[in-house]
Amino acid sequence: MSFSEGKKATRQRVIMTELALSPSVRTSELATRLGVSAETVRRDIEEMTRRGLVSRTYGGATGLQLGLQPGFQDRDATAVQERDTIARMAVRMVKPGDVLMIDSGSTTAHFARALAYSIDGLTVITNCLAVAQALAPQKKTRVVLCPGEFSAHEGGVYGPETCAFLDRFNADIAFIGASGLTPDGPNDVESGACWVKRKMLERAERRALLVASSKFNRRHLELVCRLRDLSDIVTEALPTGPMADALRISGVTLHVREDRLSEAS
Amino acid sequence: MSFSEGKKATRQRVIMTELALSPSVRTSELATRLGVSAETVRRDIEEMTRRGLVSRTYGGATGLQLGLQPGFQDRDATAVQERDTIARMAVRMVKPGDVLMIDSGSTTAHFARALAYSIDGLTVITNCLAVAQALAPQKKTRVVLCPGEFSAHEGGVYGPETCAFLDRFNADIAFIGASGLTPDGPNDVESGACWVKRKMLERAERRALLVASSKFNRRHLELVCRLRDLSDIVTEALPTGPMADALRISGVTLHVREDRLSEAS
DNA sequence: TCAAAAATTTTGGACATTCCACATTAGTAT
DNA sequence: ATACTAATGTGGAATGTCCAAAATTTTTGA
Structure with a gap:
């Protein structure tokens, strides 16, 4: 079934996309949109936070504001x-x-x-x-x-x-x-x-x-x-x-x- | 006592500063830090959201990312x-x-x-x-x-x-x-x-x-x-x-x- | 194929946030 | 001062979130 990337990776990619479009995402909305439980989303966000991809908030996550290119300034x-x-x-x-x-x-x-x-x-x-x-x-x-x-x-x-x-x-x-x-x-x-x-x-x-x-x-x-x-x-x-x-x-x-x-x- | 700007303006300025330092702020924390009720902070955030300064989230607010061209977004x-x-x-x-x-x-x-x-x-x-x-x-x-x-x-x-x-x-x-x-x-x-x-x-x-x-x-x-x-x-x-x-x-x-x-x- | 491991869902209770109506206070003009 | 308006605080019901543990499903590996 899976051909290119795992489900988790796909999910996290969607979260990143969502975050690129709007400054914050909500766990509950992501859960609905992704068709998984809120707990799973929460775990994803937690992991992504550890990896420094997003910043966790109460009820969701936000992207890291990078004033500019990471590593430029x-x-x-x-x-x-x-x-x-x-x-x-x-x-x-x-x-x-x-x-x-x-x-x-x-x-x-x-x-x-x-x-x-x-x-x-x-x-x-x-x-x-x-x-x-x-x-x-x-x-x-x-x-x-x-x-x-x-x-x-x-x-x-x-x-x-x-x-x-x-x-x-x-x-x-x-x-x-x-x-x-x-x-x-x-x-x-x-x-x-x-x-x-x-x-x-x-x-x-x-x-x-x-x-x-x-x-x-x-x-x-x-x-x-x-x-x-x-x-x-x-x-x-x-x-x-x-x-x-x-x-x-x-x-x-x-x-x-x-x-x-x-x-x- | 007050000379340059009202209390509300000062409060909102603090919120912006806080948001410049961290990708998201929490209503409850701001309320404590500002010495006002959570309801007031919430109203501030709501107003700032209307003015396009921040983005409201469940439990707080985040800055708008993609800090680029003023007047562009x-x-x-x-x-x-x-x-x-x-x-x-x-x-x-x-x-x-x-x-x-x-x-x-x-x-x-x-x-x-x-x-x-x-x-x-x-x-x-x-x-x-x-x-x-x-x-x-x-x-x-x-x-x-x-x-x-x-x-x-x-x-x-x-x-x-x-x-x-x-x-x-x-x-x-x-x-x-x-x-x-x-x-x-x-x-x-x-x-x-x-x-x-x-x-x-x-x-x-x-x-x-x-x-x-x-x-x-x-x-x-x-x-x-x-x-x-x-x-x-x-x-x-x-x-x-x-x-x-x-x-x-x-x-x-x-x-x-x-x-x-x-x-x- | 089966069993172990990993991932995910479910559940329930504790706790936080929101919303709203209304009371209170501060600020301003008359 | 007085009256008026804006700003802020309060309380409680409704809703949403978090966390942990147990149950379930999916994946992995032999």
Whole structure:
């Protein structure tokens, strides 16, 4: 009888579907709709809660509100302070009317939010949904979104379509992020993301890397480019050791600020 | 004593805050925490539900998920029921492995959410961010996002880039929405959106319009296409009068609610 | 095929929530 | 102050939910 998946799996899939359509479901309704007893539904919900799929409530369940992609903003929710400093510094590189390319990532998205209320008349080309959403409400900013395969994990689009599209534009400044920075240069875990970053760097006059100091000396799958291929690096703490040496030699402009000022007490 | 906002407003603000921290709140707990009777909390929740701020559940409330475009889902927060019925019916037109084009809009986004957990192996081409985000978490679904100028109001991309991009693809079914439907055909307030819809219809074998019956006989700026240019219309209530006549003549397949089915077998 | 294991339903009582009508209180305008 | 309206509290009946244990069905494995 059963061919592809068990009854339980089917039931739980229906629950997820139901939850995708409405913010909450009720045990009793599900029981009727699924033709099983309330107890069974309750057990399903309990199990799904354990697995982190839903959140149990009195009388039913609700989906987990994920503000965004799981792992996109959560990835380092602790680093808000650092990202904030970086974002503010990076904003100072931009002047009204500039054409920007902005990469996907939590740091660049934060930068975009800071940009939104600071500078007018921008044109922003991005492959990141969060960046687009941050900037678009500003009437005076034009946001161009790249095509490509959408990755929920990264919250952006990637692939040959993306690169080919970027190839048709010229920008004043490109802002890219990275999952690591070594003396060799910025690197990233995603190969698809690397190609997009490279293409952005290629099409822009100034080429800025936004990176938290916690990423220093972290080595990942693929090298995006050499240090000397960047024109600016924006970070919140001075690098040390080999990293500092490599930066000095590369001739990249380093934007750092240590003043730890908060919002008025 | 009171200077800025009334007690009720403060209470409801607390409820919203609480809801931002956890996916659901319980009436009883709120009552204790707020120092008011459960009945008052219940009345608050009821009012907030009417205003579309939260969703009432048995024993409490949950936030509305899919936190995206402000004004995107709000536009007609009341029509959830209708959209829900439409979404479920539309899902039944799709089979595993299909290539779909999905337009931007609240109805189509809802459809995408219903699709996400129902059908595997899809390829979806869309100009709508919400659609992409709804479908992308499904590993077995491929989501291709169109390029274009991003409109925060619509939550999607538009313009010549978008149309030119769509022109390169072929789809099994196109699902479009509309702000109005008259005997002439579907129409929309946004000219840019119309062009995208037309292009999607042009590139797909089956051409389905998802529209709530509340949109019947509403006339807006621009006609998207003729009725006969559509192959299917999915709605939740039978049209009447001239609208019904026009539909019969046009030869479009009409899908109206026939729900109340559970899975089983 | 049969028996053990797992999943599901049933049952019943304890407890929680809702709903509604009405009493009470707070807030506001006259 | 007075009268009026909105907001909140109270009580009890009706309904819904939870939980645990036992009975039943389905699935699994040899």
